[in-house]
Amino acid sequence: MTKSHVGNEIARKRELSLLKSLLRRKNIPQKSWARIISEIIGGTRKTASRRLADESVLSLGELFAIADHFKTTVTAMLQSDVPAEKIVPGARKALLRIGKSQCACTVVTRKSAPEAQDLFVAYEDEAEECLVVCPTDDAPKGKAQRGVLHLHVDAFGTSGPVVVIVDDEQTATLPFFRFIQIDGGFNTKYFSHPEPVLALLETRPLPDGYILDWTLADGETSRGLIEAIRRVDKTCPIILLTGTIQARIENENDIAELVRTHNIDVLLKPFPTSIIVEKLKSVLNRQTQMHFAAEAEY
Known part of the structure; x- marks a missing residue:
């Protein structure tokens, strides 16, 4: 197996110990674990018992099935307490x-x-x-x-829509990056400044969507990046995040102009990350439906 394949396997799978931790938090007796696992992800109880004993890995599909069963999210599972011996x-x-x-x-x-x-x-x-x-x-x-x-x-690889995130505050952005990729199923690319994104706009295929922080390093804003994106892609979703719109009236006017001329969405910080996921899914689904409708008419 090549090193690339090893990395991809790491990125797509997690230890079954995550599920054990979740079952403990749900106060489910250990003697029932094999039955529950076999019911959720398929297979026999014997196979489930063997996987528990070996602490084998879970595929991304299995993780989502488990999260749905317990009415939680994959992110919540990944943020479960890590046993002391694994720290x-x-x-x-x-x-x-x-x-x-x-x-x-x-x-x-x-x-x-x-x-x-x-x-x-x-x-x-x-x-x-x-x-x-x-x-x-x-x-x-x-x-x-x-x-x-x-x-x-900390996050799974995915073949979902490509979403670019630009925010100069890396420490605050990584958990958000993780949520978008794992719970949203997006192929997320993170950058701390706009220059790499400008280079990305020269390649094909283009990203499917963008999440941009309004205020970047050195007093720069995302205005120039938004204008560059719209020159090559008129319809892709752009979500602008800002925590300064109420502090300075010129920010409000600048952002209002961008909303009018470039068809972007604005979210004020702080915000629930799940709203961004659903907004992206909604816009991308609507664009897909419009594409198929146009083909049907043709």
Whole structure:
């Protein structure tokens, strides 16, 4: 199995111990666990018992089935308490990059250079202002690298619609990034500043939607980025997030103009993340229906 395939497997699956934690919180007797698992995700009780004993992995589809059964969300399951023996000292939040895909992760690195057996390495990305983890063969030249001792993926890879998030506050954005990707089923790409997105607009296919923070670093706003997006895509959903609209009247006027001329949606901070997920799904579903209707008329 290639390193890329190893990374994709990590990104798509989680330990069955997450389900065990959920069953404990629901006060379900342990003798009933195998029966419940077999009813939710299929298979026999014997198979379910073996999976519990081995603490094998859950596919993304199985996680959603479990979340639906217990009327919770995948995010809530992933945020369950981690057993004390699984807490790893020295862990840092980072972005895992596999090919063109990336997702949030937690990583523990060596204090020295990578060693021959290291499948992944970590390096500081000045442009993104964060620690980045990637397969050893994909590591950029000329950057100081450390070997990865422990890698814990915080979000699943997905083949859903591509949604770009731009926000310069990385610490606050990563949990949001995680929710959009896991609960929303979107293929989410995060950037801390607009320049990489401008480069992305030169490629095809274009992203399916954008979530932009109004206020970016160095006093910059998302106005220029919105205008650039609309030059190449007139209809894709753009959701603008702002917490300053009530503080300065010029912000309100600027944003009102963008709403009128570029067909964007505005959400005031703080906001429930689930609203953004449903807004994106609603707009994308409506566009899909319009596309099929146009084809039918043709």
